[in-house]
Amino acid sequence: MTRPLAGPAVPTAQERATRRRRTLVVLAVLAVGATAAFLTVGVTGSWDYALMMRSRRVAAMAVVAVAVAVSTVLFQTVTNNRILTPEIMGFDRLFVLIQTAGVFFLGAGAVTATDPRLRFAVEVVALVGFGALLYKTLFGRTERDVYVLVLLGVVLGAMFSSLTLLVSRLIDPNEFLTLQDLLFASFNTVDQQLLALSAVVVGAVVLGVYRLLPRLDVVALGRDTALGLGVEHRRVVNLALLAVAVLVAVATALVGPVTFLGLLVANLARQLLGTHRHAWVLPGAALLAVLALVGGQLVLEQVFGFNSALSIVINFVGGIVFIALLVREPRQ
Amino acid sequence: MTRSTVDAAPPPVSPPTEGRRRGVRRWHVAGALLLLLTASLASLFIGVSDLSPLDLLEPDEGQVRVFLVSRVPRLAAILLAGSAMAVAGLVMMSLTRNRFVSPQTAGTTEWVGLGIVVATLWFGGTSLIGKMAIATVFALVGTFFFVWLLRRIVLTDMIVVPLVGILLGGVVLAATMFLAYRFDLLQSLDAWMNGDFSGVLAGRYELLYLVLAATVVAYLYADRFSVAGMGESFAVNLGIAYTRVVTVGLVISSVVTAIVVVSVGSIPFLGLVVPNLVTLAMGDNLRRVLPVTALTGAAFVLVCDVLGRTIRAPYEIPVGTIGGVIGGVLFIALLLRARTKGAS
Numbered sequence: 001m002t003r004p005l006a007g008p009a010v011p012t013a014q015e016r017a018t019r020r021r022r023t024l025v026v027l028a029v030l031a032v033g034a035t036a037a038f039l040t041v042g043v044t045g046s047w048d049y050a051l052m053m054r055s056r057r058v059a060a061m062a063v064v065a066v067a068v069a070v071s072t073v074l075f076q077t078v079t080n081n082r083i084l085t086p087e088i089m090g091f092d093r094l095f096v097l098i099q100t101a102g103v104f105f106l107g108a109g110a111v112t113a114t115d116p117r118l119r120f121a122v123e124v125v126a127l128v129g130f131g132a133l134l135y136k137t138l139f140g141r142t143e144r145d146v147y148v149l150v151l152l153g154v155v156l157g158a159m160f161s162s163l164t165l166l167v168s169r170l171i172d173p174n175e176f177l178t179l180q181d182l183l184f185a186s187f188n189t190v191d192q193q194l195l196a197l198s199a200v201v202v203g204a205v206v207l208g209v210y211r212l213l214p215r216l217d218v219v220a221l222g223r224d225t226a227l228g229l230g231v232e233h234r235r236v237v238n239l240a241l242l243a244v245a246v247l248v249a250v251a252t253a254l255v256g257p258v259t260f261l262g263l264l265v266a267n268l269a270r271q272l273l274g275t276h277r278h279a280w281v282l283p284g285a286a287l288l289a290v291l292a293l294v295g296g297q298l299v300l301e302q303v304f305g306f307n308s309a310l311s312i313v314i315n316f317v318g319g320i321v322f323i324a325l326l327v328r329e330p331r332q
Numbered sequence: 333m334t335r336s337t338v339d340a341a342p343p344p345v346s347p348p349t350e351g352r353r354r355g356v357r358r359w360h361v362a363g364a365l366l367l368l369l370t371a372s373l374a375s376l377f378i379g380v381s382d383l384s385p386l387d388l389l390e391p392d393e394g395q396v397r398v399f400l401v402s403r404v405p406r407l408a409a410i411l412l413a414g415s416a417m418a419v420a421g422l423v424m425m426s427l428t429r430n431r432f433v434s435p436q437t438a439g440t441t442e443w444v445g446l447g448i449v450v451a452t453l454w455f456g457g458t459s460l461i462g463k464m465a466i467a468t469v470f471a472l473v474g475t476f477f478f479v480w481l482l483r484r485i486v487l488t489d490m491i492v493v494p495l496v497g498i499l500l501g502g503v504v505l506a507a508t509m510f511l512a513y514r515f516d517l518l519q520s521l522d523a524w525m526n527g528d529f530s531g532v533l534a535g536r537y538e539l540l541y542l543v544l545a546a547t548v549v550a551y552l553y554a555d556r557f558s559v560a561g562m563g564e565s566f567a568v569n570l571g572i573a574y575t576r577v578v579t580v581g582l583v584i585s586s587v588v589t590a591i592v593v594v595s596v597g598s599i600p601f602l603g604l605v606v607p608n609l610v611t612l613a614m615g616d617n618l619r620r621v622l623p624v625t626a627l628t629g630a631a632f633v634l635v636c637d638v639l640g641r642t643i644r645a646p647y648e649i650p651v652g653t654i655g656g657v658i659g660g661v662l663f664i665a666l667l668l669r670a671r672t673k674g675a676s
Contacts, residue, residue, distance in 0.1 A: 151432075151498075161656070162656025166654065323496055
């Protein structure tokens with residue numbers, strides 16, 4: 001908690017803006033550096049091939065990073081809390097469950113025969129609809145009780161996983177293989193078509209969010225204040241939640257659940273930039289997420305020789321940070 | 333456990349209700365027993381190889397073998413694991429004075445998993461007993477660490493306690509998965525952790541009888557757990573060796589969790605949901621509640637297992653998966669109910 005007590009030099013707005021800009025530039029440089037290193041370090045043999053493969057993976061990571069960072073910041077704004085993330089609330093597991101249920105009810109053949117773009121659209125709509133319905137019924141009554149929310153989210157997430165497992169056991173073993181291909185896409189095996197589509201979707205959502213920024217800042221002040229200042233609170237919240245659902249769906253569809261990434265980068269971005277203004281926090285969090293994913297993967301691969309254990313590491317670090325946040329959260 | 337959360341949290345039971353006396357009548361217990369018996373019979377005669385009760389009158393050799401080597405051990409394992417895990421949850425819930433604390437929400441299960449992986453990797457842990465011993469050590473360390481953490485962070489909200497436990501479990505699980513990933517054990521890890529009785533055969537589950545001993549000890553200590561659950565100062569005033577009683581309780585629940593998870597895997601929410609449901613119906617007198625908790629726990633697992641074996645016969649759905657779904661629904665219902673009641 002940095003509180004400018006009776007310090008002699010309280011930085012002016014200008015100075016703070018300069019410092020924040022500098023922070024963002026540093027982050028951007030680091031992110032670009034990590035990307036460049038990821039593309040080039042340790043290439044042996046054909047450069048063309050290596051670059052092509054690696055750039056596809058980097059692109060997937062960047063799309064996921066932006067999606068996770070933006071969705072987390074938005075979610076924290078509308079829920080007015082900095083320890084909630086869509087992933088902790090079980091949104092990503094819900095998406096996996098929807099996909100599994102799709103294969104179960106329609107059959108793997110029908111699912112794979114469908115245009116991936118159409119499939120994706122249907123899944124996102126189902127996620128938004130079902131998620132909104134579920135979370136509204138569950139959370140409507142206990143709107144302000146964050147702890148119940150988080151616990152419910154954690155349990156729901158676990159339950160969705162169990163349900164997914166259950167449904168996948170009901171599926172014909174042959175069809176299950178198809179499903180596995182659908183579900184356990186990793187950065188290494190991202191479908192090119194889906195990647196391009198996802199990039200477009202994330203770009204569009206981010207553009208839309210950009211226009212919401214000033215109103216989001218007001219919404220972050222709380223419902224009553226926002227209404228008092230003449231912002232249609234409900235509308236902004238609904239729009240933001242829609243954006244969150246789409247972004248989570250994209251990220252999960254691309255690489256599967258990465259639970260704690262958003263929590264890490266959103267909080268770190270606020271800390272580094274010393275502000276809650278979305279115009280600063282969103283790009284900061286996105287850059288941090290790129291840095292975490294690409295840099296983390298780079299370190300894991302080049303230093304430790306691992307292939308895809310990054311989400312495990314993120315969950316490890318993220319879990320510890322989350323506990324620290326919970327413990328330090330001021331209590332009423 | 334002074335000044336902790338634990339003392340600050342409201343007592344887990346509601347005071348004796350006015351007017352209508354709640355309590356479980358004898359016929360409730362009789363009904364539960366009957367249900368358990370029916371499900372047990374069902375469990376004995378469900379399976380890939382046909383075996384009907386009539387066959388036992390004039391059995392051929394194969395049928396006897398199936399019955400004695402597979403069906404009976406499986407039923408025994410289910411009853412032992414289900415009752416012991418429910419009792420372990422009850423003990424933890426009572427000692428921490430928090431109705432959302434159980435081996436599954438304190439991270440004990442995940443510590444056992446870490447122990448299993450460590451045993452497999454570095455102790456050539458082929459023997460089940462060795463694995464169990466190491467897993468027990470990990471469970472003890474993890475459980476005591478959780479309690480220590482609770483004491484250090486003075487939390488006012490009783491919901492935060494299980495939340496911290498679940499997340500701690502997540503961190504431990506991530507560490508376990510990292511090790512498993514590193515040494516190519518991910519698949520076996522999944523098989524170990526997800527509760528599943530399909531591998532239970534005569535000769536492969538007998539260590540589970542150890543949990544019976546732990547449950548008996550829990551019963552003998554029941555009154556002391558009840559008193560300890562009222563807080564340290566209260567317990568000390570009544571002449572209870574508070575620390576020792578708490579230690580015994582945590583050791584029992586750790587040991588039971590370790591043995592059950594090593595033998596058959598984890599059954600999510602079991603230690604959490606069953607004690608809650610039973611204490612909701614019967615109040616908090618541990619000595620009275622404990623036998624019913626054990627019964628209900630066994631019945632819960634048995635029903636999950638029978639469901640898992642019938643839904644998609646001849647394939648089998650692990651009991652951990654079924655339990656995760658049913659237990660999750662029940663837990664969410666409990667959580668919402670507790671909150672609505674607390675708020676009003």
